[in-house]
Amino acid sequence: MSLFTAVEMAPRDPILGLNEQFAADTNPNKVNLGVGVYYDDNGKLPLLECVKKAEGAMMAAPSARGYLPIDGIAAYDAAVKSLVFGADSEPVQSGRVATVQGLGGTGGLKIGADFLKKLSPGAKVLISDPSWENHRALFTQAGFTVETHPYYDAAKRGVNFEGMLAALKAAPAGTIVVLHACCHNPTGYDITPAQWDQVIAAVKEARLTPFLDMAYQGFGNGIQEDGAVIGKFVAAGLTFFVSTSFSKSFSLYGERVGALSVLCENKDEAARVLSQLKIMIRTNYSNPPIHGGAVVAAVLNNPELRALWEKELAEMRVRIKAMRQKLVDGLKAAGVTQDMSFITTQIGMFSYSGLSKEQMVRLRNEFGVYGTDTGRMCVAALNSKNIEHVCQSIAKVI
Ligand code: PMP
16 A cells, blocks of 8 residues: 555546557558647758757857746747737837746646636636647646637538637636637637637627637748737737747747736736746746747847748748648549538648548558547648648548
């Protein structure tokens, strides 16, 4: 009898489980579309030139590594604020945004969740059905009851917007609603700007607490375009949370670079909120690591490197869109008669393919094409070499 006798084995992470199965697969044509990672046309994880240049400059003048301030590198936090809200925006200019460096987007979400639990212990959390799996787990772990609002409409191959709106309108005041700012994961379906206006009106009317998850800024239609939703929330006079991730947009997955920004009513409130966010950080991991934040700050705050980043990010975005089109064309050429053009209306890294669990299992076992059981495929892992095999394989199971 030990302290741990009653400890149960937790279920395996479904995506990591897929990765293990993929690694063990001996099929020479195997393709991993299960991951949420961008690969270049050679199937390689890119190391961006802007990152290499920033790191080169750091290596040339290495510095000692003291502790960072609890809320991270000041120049980093300032760069995040400017990126999320606009450098000349009223919230930034008036100093009413509290921003802290976080351990990836996940860390930003968790700091926000912990702070919210202290602030509104009885609030419920609403996430989309479906959502990024960790949304539910993370807010549950922070002590919240997590429920879903309608989102994906399989029959329509799109968003059940009426259902979503009705659920928001019916939610009790104070409910925390987690919204994907762009590039919805896992479906790839975003709502339109006009629909965002309706969501914002509903959130305001029902006095909900919006938490915008911005994990893919620049992967949809552009940095400004993807960030436009933030401006809409600001214009509506709302206070809200935004988590930022640079994992994808800088291809810095393992550096854990992200942030949490909280838009407050005024500067004084922002200072008080910041002081509370710092307690969440201090009692979890004390202060963030230096390297990733320093790289991102160096790039965002240097006009030349920033321009290079925007160019490289645009290349990733354009390549994903090209792969979506190639997938639609390739499926047609492979004999798929049903209309697959919805793949090009989706946005970001993922596509909900509409394939059933049985079809996804067949794709995996017979053809070495790995996506999740829900039918999600990472189009950012398609390339000119594997697309033909993927199209042929899907055509055989459809
Ligand atoms: N939110 C969403 C919707 C995501 O898809 C992800 C990454 N898969 C994250 C947050 C977390 O990003 P990070 O890896 O930076 O923690």
